[in-house]
Amino acid sequence: GAVVSQHPSWVICKSGTSVKIECRSLDFQATTMFWYRQFPKQSLMLMATSNEGSKATYEQGVEKDKFLINHASLTLSTLTVTSAHPEDSSFYICSATGTSDYEQYFGPGTRLTVT
Amino acid sequence: QQQVKQSPQSLIVQKGGIPIINCAYENTAFDYFPWYQQFPGKGPALLIAIRPDVSEKKEGRFTISFNKSAKQFSLHIMDSQPGDSATYFCAASPGYSSASKIIFGSGTRLSIRP
Numbered sequence: 001g002a003v004v005s006q007h008p009s010w011v012i013c014k015s016g017t018s019v020k021i022e023c024r025s026l027d028f029q030a031t032t033m034f035w036y037r038q039f040p041k042q043s044l045m046l047m048a049t050s051n052e053g054s055k056a057t058y059e060q061g062v063e064k065d066k067f068l069i070n071h072a073s074l075t076l077s078t079l080t081v082t083s084a085h086p087e088d089s090s091f092y093i094c095s096a097t098g099t100s101d102y103e104q105y106f107g108p109g110t111r112l113t114v115t
Numbered sequence: 116q117q118q119v120k121q122s123p124q125s126l127i128v129q130k131g132g133i134p135i136i137n138c139a140y141e142n143t144a145f146d147y148f149p150w151y152q153q154f155p156g157k158g159p160a161l162l163i164a165i166r167p168d169v170s171e172k173k174e175g176r177f178t179i180s181f182n183k184s185a186k187q188f189s190l191h192i193m194d195s196q197p198g199d200s201a202t203y204f205c206a207a208s209p210g211y212s213s214a215s216k217i218i219f220g221s222g223t224r225l226s227i228r229p
Contacts, residue, residue: 006158097215106151106160
């Protein structure tokens with residue numbers, strides 16, 4: 001149980017375009033979803049926290065107009081990188097917590113490359 | 116105060132050895148300390164976690180030692196195997212709720228030599 005999926009697993013886009021990443025909790029309802037970014041050989045950095053039906057809370061230094069987060073249902077959150085630039089290339093990972101326990105279950109990640 | 120300091124940055128151990136990864140924190144509000152294992156190109160997976168009311172927790176070959184007064188905790192991997200080669204992250208969280216943020220350490224790249 002407690003499986004989180006992400007789609008796509010990898011994406012390449014051109015500079016200036018937007019790309020959407022989906023995060024789904026497959027077998028539980030996610031009260032809260034978190035979005036992280038991880039650069040090569042570095043740790044995970046929390047970007048934002050979202051709850052179903054409400055606006056996401058962004059960490060300091062994260063541009064909310066660039067990284068749009070929508071938590072449309074208890075099983076789906078999306079991260080849209082708008083007007084992507086090469087410096088946005090990174091590994092994006094989501095996690096989710098359910099109602100029965102408070103563990104964060106992580107998705108497999110999405111590798112974004114902006115050319 | 117929100118940092119979790121992790122060492123070493125990398126570690127090479129022979130098969131069967133006991134790698135030890137250390138972490139330290141400052142924020143006394145932290146009361147949940149998970150360890151995550153991450154393989155290349157994958158998301159992190161929870162390995163083992165501890166609350167500060169116990170000094171040690173063991174799950175299979177993995178043991179967490181926790182020193183509340185020193186604000187330090189460590190991961191020991193018994194009888195290490197090549198399949199344990201991965202990056203390990205310690206973490207801390209100020210509370211155990213559905214919205215609790217996790218603060219990650221910088222990570223330790225562990226390599227187990229056959």
